[in-house]
Amino acid sequence: MRHIHVIGAGVVGLATALRLQQEGNSVALIDRNGPGEMASRGNAAGIAWTDVTPLASKDIWKKIPSWLLDPLGPLSVRPGYALQILPWMAQFCRAALPDRLKLSVAGKAAINKAALPAWERMWQASGTREHVYLRGCIDVYDNARQIDDAKPFWQEQRGHGIEVEELSGDQIRELEPDLAGNVVGGALVPGWMTVDDPHALCLSMAEAFARNGGKIIKSSVSAVKPRGDHVVLHLEDGEQIISDHAIVACGAWSKELAGQLGDRVPLETERGYNTTFTDPNVSLKHAVMLPGLGFAVTQLSTGLRIGGAVEFGGLKLDPNWKRADVMAEKAARILPGLNRANGTRWMGHRPSLPDTLPVIGSSRVSKRVTYAFGHGHHGLTQAAITAELVADIVQGACPKLDISLYSAQRF
Ligand SMILES: Cc1cc2nc3c(=O)[nH]c(=O)nc-3n(C[C@H](O)[C@H](O)[C@H](O)COP(=O)(O)OP(=O)(O)OC[C@H]3O[C@@H](n4cnc5c(N)ncnc54)[C@H](O)[C@@H]3O)c2cc1C
Numbered sequence: 001m002r003h004i005h006v007i008g009a010g011v012v013g014l015a016t017a018l019r020l021q022q023e024g025n026s027v028a029l030i031d032r033n034g035p036g037e038m039a040s041r042g043n044a045a046g047i048a049w050t051d052v053t054p055l056a057s058k059d060i061w062k063k064i065p066s067w068l069l070d071p072l073g074p075l076s077v078r079p080g081y082a083l084q085i086l087p088w089m090a091q092f093c094r095a096a097l098p099d100r101l102k103l104s105v106a107g108k109a110a111i112n113k114a115a116l117p118a119w120e121r122m123w124q125a126s127g128t129r130e131h132v133y134l135r136g137c138i139d140v141y142d143n144a145r146q147i148d149d150a151k152p153f154w155q156e157q158r159g160h161g162i163e164v165e166e167l168s169g170d171q172i173r174e175l176e177p178d179l180a181g182n183v184v185g186g187a188l189v190p191g192w193m194t195v196d197d198p199h200a201l202c203l204s205m206a207e208a209f210a211r212n213g214g215k216i217i218k219s220s221v222s223a224v225k226p227r228g229d230h231v232v233l234h235l236e237d238g239e240q241i242i243s244d245h246a247i248v249a250c251g252a253w254s255k256e257l258a259g260q261l262g263d264r265v266p267l268e269t270e271r272g273y274n275t276t277f278t279d280p281n282v283s284l285k286h287a288v289m290l291p292g293l294g295f296a297v298t299q300l301s302t303g304l305r306i307g308g309a310v311e312f313g314g315l316k317l318d319p320n321w322k323r324a325d326v327m328a329e330k331a332a333r334i335l336p337g338l339n340r341a342n343g344t345r346w347m348g349h350r351p352s353l354p355d356t357l358p359v360i361g362s363s364r365v366s367k368r369v370t371y372a373f374g375h376g377h378h379g380l381t382q383a384a385i386t387a388e389l390v391a392d393i394v395q396g397a398c399p400k401l402d403i404s405l406y407s408a409q410r411f
Contacts, residue, residue, distance in 0.1 A: 002245060008031055009029045012040075075309070075310045087266070194298060273323045275306055275340075324347070351374050389403055
């Protein structure tokens with residue numbers, strides 16, 4: 001039996017630990033904050049397998065300049081971080097060039113297509129199916145020109161076999177009566193699934209893992225050193241753990257450990273903000289995306305969650321809570337009955353690579369260290385399929401997807 005250590009107990013590390021455990025390995029999780037406490041805690045709860053277009057796409061050029069003019073808009077850069085983000089931005093722009101975009105689309109479509117079946121297996125095996133609903137998602141617009149701009153994306157989704165039904169403003173209000181009269185149209189994507197509360201899902205996964213004998217260690221890993229037929233993990237308190245195989249699943253904090261292993265990955269964080277209202281006075285049956293504004297509204301078991309957007313500000317700068325407040329204000333324009341009292345604000349660090357694809361695969365220096373990080377806007381969606389791919393890599397089996405697209409050495 002192999003002894004495997006998964007570093008990082010976000011949704012990706014949890015899914016990976018469970019899958020490796022299900023395959024008969026002895027698995028321990030190490031996390032400095034506890035299971036599901038970071039990006040996996042407060043996200044928008046979407047199993048968004050129906051998204052196929054990478055962020056770095058051909059139309060992004062048109063949008064970025066106007067977005068950047070508004071410091072509280074869908075995309076912003078904190079003044080103190082502008083120089084640091086430039087190299088990543090340059091790689092992001094390169095990823096939108098036609099030959100590279102083809103690879104990103106292929107990689108994203110393949111992993112998202114496999115994402116839901118993998119989750120179905122994970123929910124069954126871990127007894128966590130009660131956390132998820134088939135609710136569908138509606139892209140909602142208050143601007144007819146933006147609907148025209150969205151049509152090619154919907155067509156691209158249909159090309160990947162995804163059902164997308166265009167709707168008028170009235171049809172949308174029939175489905176969601178709390179939406180305002182200024183909604184002019186959009187599209188329903190019925191296959192989208194929603195988790196009742198992403199933190200609750202993580203805690204249930206951690207419980208299932210512990211119930212089956214998994215160990216959860218609260219500590220920070222400062223170094224991962226492959227040594228012949230094993231790997232030595234150095235913990236912050238000086239303790240060393242000898243492992244047969246280590247998985248780096250530290251989300252936005254993975255860059256340093258990957259760097260120690262010879263992989264200079266351009267990992268950055270896209271910070272996102274939201275507010276969860278426990279007494280919103282409105283309710284939604286579907287997830288509602290507001291692509292023109294860059295955020296989403298999701299009905300959770302814990303309240304109505306409003307937010308998203310992207311802020312480049314690294315891992316250390318304090319949150320700018322105005323960003324969360326402005327999104328709630330804007331949401332009130334399409335949800336006029338929204339009660340904005342009793343809201344809890346949150347900021348999370350998406351772990352993002354410039355080509356919108358995650359890093360899944362072996363480290364440069366040793367096959368005994370496998371990476372599983374960098375899932376950007378889709379870490380919840382892609383966690384279970386990532387877990388299956390990692391388990392295949394660890395077992396030496398042929399992975400079900402072409403993992404060269406996700407290699408850390410692609411940069
Ligand atoms: C506003 C917002 C909305 C989002 N909405 C969605 C959505 O609807 N659908 C979707 O699919 N995705 C969504 N995402 C993205 C998703 O939340 C992330 O991609 C995902 O949570 C990343 O999971 P992770 O396990 O890789 O990272 P994390 O959840 O951040 O976990 C990493 C863990 O590693 C631990 N760690 C780090 N370094 C060390 C170390 N050295 N030693 C020990 N432990 C360490 C941390 O404590 C942390 O617990 C959203 C993100 C944001 C911010």
